[in-house]
Amino acid sequence: MKQAYPFTKMHGLGNCYIYLDGITNDLEIPSYAELSRQVSDPYKGIGSDGLILILPSDQADVRMRIFNKDGSEAKNCGNGLRCVAKYVYEHQLVDSRSFTIETLSGNKNAEVRLNDGLVDRVTVDMGEPILERGRIPVAGGNPDQTVIREPLEIDGVTYTFTAVSMGNPHALFFVDDVATAPIHKLGSLLADTYPLFPNGVNVGFIHPLSDHEADYRVWERGSGITQACGTGACASVVAAILESRIKKDCPVTVHLAGGDLSIEWQVTTNHVLMTGGAETICEGIVYAEGAGGK
């Protein structure tokens, strides 16, 4: 039997998810994967890049779980973290402007900045990038080494990529113009089932404009092309620094299809800081199979 669940639709730079508040409400849903597929559908659902749950945590102030459009669960989501931070602060589920959010890739510190009492911008400490091949993961090669400028031949064309995990895997391709990057070709081929990336990979294209600015576009694992990817923006700046295309330790403005993020990979801490906006689109009720349903 279908049950009614209150939802909030939010976006970070156009990367939109349906958020369910499992702190205020009981969420007895048999399959979050199925629910994510349902709500993401623009015709039979609400329309989104996936589903995000806001849950109680026994090791942080709150906990986030993220499901892609295809129902797969990811370990991290940068735009989701900023939206969760906005939601829990504005719904008084935390009592200070600085708090922690548990994810499958560890606890992240978030700090919100206010404008007229509402959350305007959020900075999240995304932690240390993971650079070892075996931990990203990328198949083959030495699992303890980095994956920088690795050649990849597809249909007779040799591309090169650098791989970085921000808790979730990213392959970054440097291009002269993100508007003409082969995002459909490489995204659809590599993201979900290509053997080189045993857990799939988010496929990003980056064009550094200076030491402080870069264009970036993404095809996300499990969701396809999205307007923005927070972990991808972080990974792209890390990759650009690893390839000596930009300098470390200064904020880089990353231009995504849906807006800008400020990303800084700090020398002293080795942590990546992400700052950007988060927006509430609408609230409503979604009808989904409840605990007693099939």
Ligand SMILES: N[C@@H](CCC[C@H](N)C(=O)O)C(=O)O
């Ligand atoms: N859009 C997100 C990342 C969502 C998960 C990703 N598709 C994956 O499967 O790793 C972000 O803002 O980071």
